[in-house]
Amino acid sequence: MHTDKAIAEFEAWYIRHSAEAGITVTPEDMAKLRGKNCEYEAYPALNGKWIGWRAARTELVIELTGITILEHNGRDFYEKVGLCQAIEAAGVTVRG
Numbered sequence: 001m002h003t004d005k006a007i008a009e010f011e012a013w014y015i016r017h018s019a020e021a022g023i024t025v026t027p028e029d030m031a032k033l034r035g036k037n038c039e040y041e042a043y044p045a046l047n048g049k050w051i052g053w054r055a056a057r058t059e060l061v062i063e064l065t066g067i068t069i070l071e072h073n074g075r076d077f078y079e080k081v082g083l084c085q086a087i088e089a090a091g092v093t094v095r096g
Contacts, residue, residue, distance in 0.1 A: 006053075060090065
């Protein structure tokens with residue numbers, strides 16, 4: 001899971017997390033810390049957070065059984081309330 005999106009999300013989280021601790025980290029700092037293979041090996045604490053970030057997303061499973069599925073023009077649509085409840089049951093915050 002070394003996609004540009006995953007890296008951007010992790011780095012944005014790390015910047016926010018650092019700011020909450022009173023530490024200023026910029027996107028430019030993150031780019032310098034990131035190795036050529038998109039890891040942070042030279043910085044063990046940061047690399048550990050990156051490994052944990054990836055593992056958390058790999059293990060996330062949302063069970064969709066029992067949710068009403070509506071079909072319209074050949075496409076399936078899940079009922080919003082049931083879908084939101086399934087996402088929240090997996091421990092994920094739903095906004096909007």
